[in-house]
Amino acid sequence: MAHTFRDRRRIEFYETDMAGIVHFSNFFRFMESTEHAFFRSLGLSLHRGGPEGMSGWARVGAECAFRRPLHYMDEVEIELVVREKKQTSLAYDFVFRRVADRDGPVAPDEVATGRLSVVHVTAANGGRMKAAGMPPDVARAIEVAPSA
Amino acid sequence: MAHTFRDRRRIEFYETDMAGIVHFSNFFRFMESTEHAFFRSLGLSLHRGGPEGMSGWARVGAECAFRRPLHYMDEVEIELVVREKKQTSLAYDFVFRRVADRDGPVAPDEVATGRLSVVHVTAANGGRMKAAGMPPDVARAIEVAPSA
Amino acid sequence: MAHTFRDRRRIEFYETDMAGIVHFSNFFRFMESTEHAFFRSLGLSLHRGGPEGMSGWARVGAECAFRRPLHYMDEVEIELVVREKKQTSLAYDFVFRRVADRDGPVAPDEVATGRLSVVHVTAANGGRMKAAGMPPDVARAIEVAPSA
Amino acid sequence: MAHTFRDRRRIEFYETDMAGIVHFSNFFRFMESTEHAFFRSLGLSLHRGGPEGMSGWARVGAECAFRRPLHYMDEVEIELVVREKKQTSLAYDFVFRRVADRDGPVAPDEVATGRLSVVHVTAANGGRMKAAGMPPDVARAIEVAPSA
Numbered sequence: 001m002a003h004t005f006r007d008r009r010r011i012e013f014y015e016t017d018m019a020g021i022v023h024f025s026n027f028f029r030f031m032e033s034t035e036h037a038f039f040r041s042l043g044l045s046l047h048r049g050g051p052e053g054m055s056g057w058a059r060v061g062a063e064c065a066f067r068r069p070l071h072y073m074d075e076v077e078i079e080l081v082v083r084e085k086k087q088t089s090l091a092y093d094f095v096f097r098r099v100a101d102r103d104g105p106v107a108p109d110e111v112a113t114g115r116l117s118v119v120h121v122t123a124a125n126g127g128r129m130k131a132a133g134m135p136p137d138v139a140r141a142i143e144v145a146p147s148a
Numbered sequence: 149m150a151h152t153f154r155d156r157r158r159i160e161f162y163e164t165d166m167a168g169i170v171h172f173s174n175f176f177r178f179m180e181s182t183e184h185a186f187f188r189s190l191g192l193s194l195h196r197g198g199p200e201g202m203s204g205w206a207r208v209g210a211e212c213a214f215r216r217p218l219h220y221m222d223e224v225e226i227e228l229v230v231r232e233k234k235q236t237s238l239a240y241d242f243v244f245r246r247v248a249d250r251d252g253p254v255a256p257d258e259v260a261t262g263r264l265s266v267v268h269v270t271a272a273n274g275g276r277m278k279a280a281g282m283p284p285d286v287a288r289a290i291e292v293a294p295s296a
Numbered sequence: 297m298a299h300t301f302r303d304r305r306r307i308e309f310y311e312t313d314m315a316g317i318v319h320f321s322n323f324f325r326f327m328e329s330t331e332h333a334f335f336r337s338l339g340l341s342l343h344r345g346g347p348e349g350m351s352g353w354a355r356v357g358a359e360c361a362f363r364r365p366l367h368y369m370d371e372v373e374i375e376l377v378v379r380e381k382k383q384t385s386l387a388y389d390f391v392f393r394r395v396a397d398r399d400g401p402v403a404p405d406e407v408a409t410g411r412l413s414v415v416h417v418t419a420a421n422g423g424r425m426k427a428a429g430m431p432p433d434v435a436r437a438i439e440v441a442p443s444a
Numbered sequence: 445m446a447h448t449f450r451d452r453r454r455i456e457f458y459e460t461d462m463a464g465i466v467h468f469s470n471f472f473r474f475m476e477s478t479e480h481a482f483f484r485s486l487g488l489s490l491h492r493g494g495p496e497g498m499s500g501w502a503r504v505g506a507e508c509a510f511r512r513p514l515h516y517m518d519e520v521e522i523e524l525v526v527r528e529k530k531q532t533s534l535a536y537d538f539v540f541r542r543v544a545d546r547d548g549p550v551a552p553d554e555v556a557t558g559r560l561s562v563v564h565v566t567a568a569n570g571g572r573m574k575a576a577g578m579p580p581d582v583a584r585a586i587e588v589a590p591s592a
Binding site for chain 1: 314315320321322324325328343345350352354355356357358359360361362363365425
Binding site: 312315316317348368422 | 457458460461462463464465467469493494496516568569570571
């Protein structure tokens, strides 16, 4: 069972804004992207669809504290840690560390921390999403991280 | 029947990049947004979904020529003109004119021109999209603009 | 002095994701857009640049709780209330209310709540951003909302 | 000297729209991202800033033809080929090939082709961007591809 995952990405030009730094809304996309990579690393998918309807994970809460900005060409490591697991929901903590800038590796520097709370939902085609027990393969593969 | 439509929007901070101007990819979003507003002005929707499947308009071609940049708080007028109408497809030309900056109205200034080609598609739930004759209400409401 | 502001926007097609709803990262863009409109309503700008450097408002914290999804063509009212004002910082609460869907007005429905904490920063050209006392015109125009 | 470059990326959930496919505006972001990776592979940067001003590459034209959609978790190879090089400008052709879907590798499938035309610009701090001869290190490193 897995509870921690690390991903890396390089900042794209189109993720910056006129202040010359990564737009804060993108940190939420980066968290989600890491969540998807975590699932993928376990052979799982966060979103399943088909003729009979969809199964996915609705976001119910998201937060981020920003300490330092990220810039174009920075490389950032994003660490996901599972903090909560209930019948229909998961919550993750995230740490963003800058590990390189455009000139190469730098001493890892914590630039932001975040949290995402998600609920498993299903929907018939054209219907509303409803909370539903998480898929058994997810329940088997993911666990809460031991407290420090 | 309608063939021309004008929309206005103010540039958002999050639409800029570190060069201090609107990221070029957003001009394509602005074109699409104007297309949706054009349909809405006629009581139509570009995307229809339901228990039996979806009907929409797939983009098959998009282009834009950029003459001058747009900045945060600029107001831009976007003119759509229908240039082509076939059984399953439409093509629009667009002109972007800056009509105000952060200090107020300016003499209209053509900043970009674009073109969008779209094909009507339908898909059964979970199935592939296929080209299909456009909905009768769209065919009745939209026509090609007379040539100048 | 002002402490409350309301803005409205219609959901764009490009703001949705494959789950058929507004991607959660866009709620953070909507908050910021409302903040900018609040400043603009007071004759102020959140971002000032020039030959000598820039003055802006860095985001230090952002959070959102999502109750119900927003869909394509929904109209949403976003209410901003100033909750904190210090020498260099402001914090706002937000309430998102769906007020119309594609078929017309609906009974206002609270879909999400959020919070944004921002710090006034300045930077010389090419230099790092540093916290700095907020501009006098902002300090004169904005106040904390009276508690209920 | 270099004239061809290939990059790969996996489609993110947040790059999809309610039609269940990658939003067409993102293909333009993918082209630009590949252009940046091409420059980076040569030890170059597309955007340089500092106390005295900025140097960058303004987009003057962009187009894309879409043959087939991309979906969540697809992996796409993006090939850039330099087609034009003048004193101040470059033009690239792009081919997008789907090389994997969520279940693993697939026979490479051309899903889109594009073109980007860019002009080298410089700007003093707070000033307007003006076309300017491309930096010597770029002129030395990049050439037009031989015609087939």
